[in-house]
Amino acid sequence: xxxxxxxxxxxxxxxxxxxxxxxxxxxxxxxxxxxxxxxxxxxxxxxxxxxxxxxxxxxxxxxxxxxxxxxxxxxxxxxxxxxxxxxxxxxxxxxxxxxxxxxxxxxxxxxxxxxxxxxxxxxxxxxxxxxxxxxxxxxxxxxxxxxxxxxxxxxxxxxxxxxxxxxxxxxxxx
Ligand code: HEC
Numbered sequence: 001x002x003x004x005x006x007x008x009x010x011x012x013x014x015x016x017x018x019x020x021x022x023x024x025x026x027x028x029x030x031x032x033x034x035x036x037x038x039x040x041x042x043x044x045x046x047x048x049x050x051x052x053x054x055x056x057x058x059x060x061x062x063x064x065x066x067x068x069x070x071x072x073x074x075x076x077x078x079x080x081x082x083x084x085x086x087x088x089x090x091x092x093x094x095x096x097x098x099x100x101x102x103x104x105x106x107x108x109x110x111x112x113x114x115x116x117x118x119x120x121x122x123x124x125x126x127x128x129x130x131x132x133x134x135x136x137x138x139x140x141x142x143x144x145x146x147x148x149x150x151x152x153x154x155x156x157x158x159x160x161x162x163x164x165x166x167x168x169x170x171x172x173x174x
Contacts, residue, residue: 027051027058028069034109035102039144045112056117062110071106072099078166081107081143085159089152100147100155107140107162121173128172136165 030051037043052059061067063078073096074080080103084093093100115133122129139161146154 023051023053024058024067027053028062031059031062031069031106031109031113034112035105038108038112038141039101039105043109043112045109045116048109048113049116052113052117054117056114056119059110059113059117063107069106071102072096074099074103077103077107077110081159081162081166084156085163088156094150094152094155097148097150101144104140104142104144104147104158107143108137111137111140111165119173125172129169132165132169132172136162136169139165 027048030048034043034045034048062069063076065076068076068078071077089100111133115130115137118126118129139158143155143158143162146152146158
């Protein structure tokens with residue numbers, strides 16, 4: 001490759017990385033906005049579904065690891081829910097009521113967006129798909145309320161239900 005070609009590839013790659021990053025940030029912003037709307041008793045997922053650009057996987061990765069959405073001091077909501085449903089929430093975590101509340105509404109927002117993005121298997125059984133996302137969204141709102149109230153038992157119960165929705169849907173549709 002000559003220098004011009006190398007430069008062209010590097011530029012293309014940089015542009016691609018930038019587009020991907022902008023897409024991820026738009027999606028995170030849209031999810032946060034939806035979470036706030038759900039908290040206010042509204043919550044039309046249309047804008048966030050559009051930001052997701054038909055990619056369920058991008059939405060799911062908001063829940064895991066490096067790419068996950070960050071709420072206050074909390075990141076990796078998948079691990080957060082898995083830990084609480086198994087061990088309950090330690091006092092230090094229960095003290096972060098605002099973060100837990102926001103995490104709950106964010107989980108509900110991600111559920112509502114996922115509802116509209118069934119994969120090919122999900123499209124063949126839309127009722128089951130919607131049941132899983134409904135169960136998840138309802139439990140996520142319980143999670144938010146329990147988090148805000150600092151109610152460890154209710155938080156653990158809500159986490160159990162959320163965790164169950166993830167596992168059941170994954171075994172059926174992934
Ligand atoms: C309504 C069904 C459904 C629910 C509920 C659901 N998922 Fe998923 N999830 C999927 C499907 C389908 C895929 C595979 C995505 C693809 O193939 O595009 C997936 C993929 C993922 C991935 C990407 C990595 C991988 O393992 O494929 C993560 C992370 C993930 N889900 C986390 C979660 C968590 C955490 C929950 C619960 C809070 C959850 N999901 C709830 C359907 C669901």
